[in-house]
Amino acid sequence: MNLWQVFRIAWRAILGNPLRSVLTTLGVIIGVAAVVALTMVGQGSTANITRSLQSLGTNLITIGSNTGGRGGGFGLVRFGGPQTITLADAEAVQSAFAGRIVGIAPTLQSNQQVKVGASNLNVTVIGTWPDYASVRNAQPASGSFFNETDLQSRRRVAVIGYGIAQDLFGGQDPLGQRIRIAGISFTVVGVLPDKGDSGFASPNYQVMVPLSTYLQRLARSSSTGQPRVNAIYVQAPDKDSLSRLQQELTDFMAQRRKVTDPSEYDFSVQNQADALASVNQVTQTMTLFLGGVAGISLLVGGIGIMNIMLVSVTERTREIGIRKALGAKPRDILTQFLVESVVLSVGGGILGILLGLAMAGSVGQLLRVTPVFDPFSMVLAFLFSVAVGVFFGFYPASRAARLDPVESLRYE
Structure with missing residues (x-):
């Protein structure tokens, strides 16, 4: 029996109960769609934040208030808390760093x-x-x-x-x-x-x-x-001098306040590159986390495929016995049921990608984010759905292949 014949038999078996087949692949469809949509929207959000920060100025250093000890979080100025930066600080920086x-x-x-x-x-x-x-x-x-x-x-x-x-x-x-x-x-x-x-x-x-x-x-x-004032924005001559100038400004502000312990600083000095890296790290971490949660749906879908395939093996025990009596080898039976499992998962993967693209567009409009088309995430989600079909379909297929033909023919 060649592969094309095996595929035709598997396809007829799937079409024999279309509603059950669709419900079986639902977990895979939802999982792949979620992975694709979340990845596209997440990367779109990262790109939007990057463009927004870059559009606010280049080679930018921000001196802001920091009443919670050292560490400015994302490097963003917080306007709601107590203000510790004064206009005199700005005038002092302007005078001390003139020409630099x-x-x-x-x-x-x-x-x-x-x-x-x-x-x-x-x-x-x-x-x-x-x-x-x-x-x-x-x-x-x-x-x-x-x-x-x-x-x-x-x-x-x-x-x-x-x-x-x-x-x-x-x-x-x-x-x-x-x-x-x-x-x-x-x-x-x-x-x-x-x-x-x-x-x-x-x-x-x-x-x-x-x-x-x-x-x-x-x-x-x-x-x-x-x-x-809420903040003091300082523009460095070029990006190569950002880190050095940031440290010099930190030392300057500390000397003005006569504070040597960084944990007692009531100010923060952040450069644009640090802020951008921090925000990107957070958005990427959230995207990976949500993608991992969506990946659980794929595993649940795989379990559903295995469950239905086991039921299918039980329902078709007599059919398996007849095929073996007519000369079908165990590997033919194994291949047949494995192909059915893979077809279900591949179909779910394709539908999931299409649904994910639609979801990404809808969520992007809702959040005013332009999703970023990412072929890698789609290919990865699709291959994972295929792997789910192979992994969770192998046990039912091997069980069908091991059935005794005599006992199978007696099965009612």
């Missing part, structure tokens, strides 16, 4: 209502220095960023995000127009390009104003002393 850094921009931000006529939006308003445009890759698409004169004169000028311009001004040119931030009038001098919707703190819905103006007009009244 490309730019520096302290920031202080809050959520404010922006109003134009009868329209209004709740957006993020950021008070900062002119270097913010280059340090955070925030060059306006039209108009210009505010300059040092605007900062020193505490002028009420603003650079708005693309989304704000679209929502509040529609098709009109916002340059030179006035907006009201927390009831205070500002003149629009620049509009940022469309940077997409990053999910949180979207650059499209941010307003940048001079930090001096922010402190005078928009900041909440605080106790006497140096004004506190």
Whole structure:
């Protein structure tokens, strides 16, 4: 009996009970679909985060508050906790590292209502220095960023995000127009390009104003002393100097505070590469974990295949006896049932890949993530489904091959 004949017999046996065959492969279908969808969405999320961090500036070092000891987690600035970084720190860094850094921009931000006529939006308003445009890759698409004169004169000028311009001004040119931030009038001098919707703190819905103006007009009244800021962004000349400059800034901030024990630092100094690596590691770990959970579905599906194949062997005992009586060898019976198991798992693998692609597209739209097509994960999931069919189908097939033909013919 050649392989083609074996395949035809196996296919007829599968089509003989289509509902049972579909239910048998359901575990494999769900497992493969979950692996494919989770891998594509996970890699898409990683790519989105990478693009978002890179779009916020290159060769970036962030000095932020850290009230929980050394270690800044993901290297991201946390705006909700106590602020320990002051404007004086930014001025000191600017003076001490003049000529060794490309730019520096302290920031202080809050959520404010922006109003134009009868329209209004709740957006993020950021008070900062002119270097913010280059340090955070925030060059306006039209108009210009505010300059040092605007900062020193505490002028009420603003650079708005693309989304704000679209929502509040529609098709009109916002340059030179006035907006009201927390009831205070500002003149629009620049509009940022469309940077997409990053999910949180979207650059499209941010307003940048001079930090001096922010402190005078928009900041909440605080106790006497140096004004506190959320973060200080420093741009290094190139990526090769990031680690060295990060250490020098750490030492500088520690000397300003007269602290020698790193566990007592009330600040954190993180570079963009560290933040990117940390976030990517977390997303990859989560993707692998969820993929492992999905892999359990494949094992459950394999157990289901083995269970049904054992039932099939019992139901077809007389058929096996007749085949053996007509000259079928044990290896022919073994091959027949093994092929049936593999066909079920391969069919489940193909349907699982198609379902996984559809799921990845749907989940991507829901989460606003562009899934990344990954042939390797699909091939791996498919091969694993084939391996499941072979592994879990071998025992029922070998059991069928060992049946005694005389006893099989007597089976009722």
